[in-house]
Amino acid sequence: MKMKKLLLILTAGVVINLNAGMVSAITGENVSKDDYKNKDRGIIVDQDVDGDGIIDSKDDCLETKPCQAEGCQKEEKKVVILDTDKDGVLDNIDECKSTPLGYKVDSIGCSILVDLSVQFDTNKYNIKTNYTEKLDEFINFMKKHENFKAVIEGHTDSVGTEKNNQILSDNRAKSVREYIIENGIEESRLESVGYGELKPIETNDTIVGKASNRRVVAVLQK
CATH class of the missing domain: 3.30.1330.60 (OmpA-like domain)
Structure with a gap:
């Protein structure tokens, strides 16, 4: 009878260990729920899986390839709009881009x-x-x-x-x-x-x- 109880205890221990291993394989490293921003995404707050310098909790693009999807973080480029004829109306709305200097112009240049x-x-x-x-x-x-x-x-x-x-x-x-x-x-x-x-x-x-x-x-x- 004692031997039978011992076998049952050993068997239960193996099952528990197997289940723990499966959980670990699914969820990744052993961290508490407080370390996650979003359990469904499996994002660890201080982790940077793609090595782009943006931690995963703030990174909308968790891949190393260039970010193309809408909402991904991209480098902002400063746009400079010229005023070629210097009439005070920028080229993007100027319909007369060769106005001689000193001519008074309307809102479209x-x-x-x-x-x-x-x-x-x-x-x-x-x-x-x-x-x-x-x-x-x-x-x-x-x-x-x-x-x-x-x-x-x-x-x-x-x-x-x-x-x-x-x-x-x-x-x-x-x-x-x-x-x-x-x-x-x-x-x-x-x-x-x-x-x-x-x-x-x-x-x-x-x-x-x-x-x-x-x-x-x-x-x-x-």
């Missing part, structure tokens, strides 16, 4: 107002040769962007009567329009209008201010 930098002597509307550089630049712009039209606006200072200034501003706008047409831009793309002394940009109380008000600008339209 296309010119809407161009200071043609043409100034006139008092009571004159002829274009002096030292004021053609910006005009020639504008002409090249119009040749490259055939979808644009422009209204040429003439302005004066307050010297003289309002009536005479209105006529003078008309003539200034027309002379600039004619110069642009003579240099290769279709007249159907250009209009001219004079505003006289009604839209000054500087004070008319100084010589410098008056010179700034005797100007011509182009308002671009698509």
Whole structure:
């Protein structure tokens, strides 16, 4: 009887050891439940199975091959978006990437107002040769962007009567329009209008201010 009990005890011990071995084979190394972040995944908190420097509890990609699945940790690359024409509108939304420097542009980077930098002597509307550089630049712009039209606006200072200034501003706008047409831009793309002394940009109380008000600008339209 004693021998039979001894055999039963030995047999039970073997079974227990076998079961423990099977559990160990399934669950891995012998760790407590507190060492796991997720029992279903079998992730040990301080383990790094793929050797990528990210411990498994924080690693969404537990393989050594490059991470491709959505949600995997990837190296972030800094994206630099340029402003090629330096108009203040970045290239990713700029629809006119070759706007000349100094042109006022809209929200998509296309010119809407161009200071043609043409100034006139008092009571004159002829274009002096030292004021053609910006005009020639504008002409090249119009040749490259055939979808644009422009209204040429003439302005004066307050010297003289309002009536005479209105006529003078008309003539200034027309002379600039004619110069642009003579240099290769279709007249159907250009209009001219004079505003006289009604839209000054500087004070008319100084010589410098008056010179700034005797100007011509182009308002671009698509």
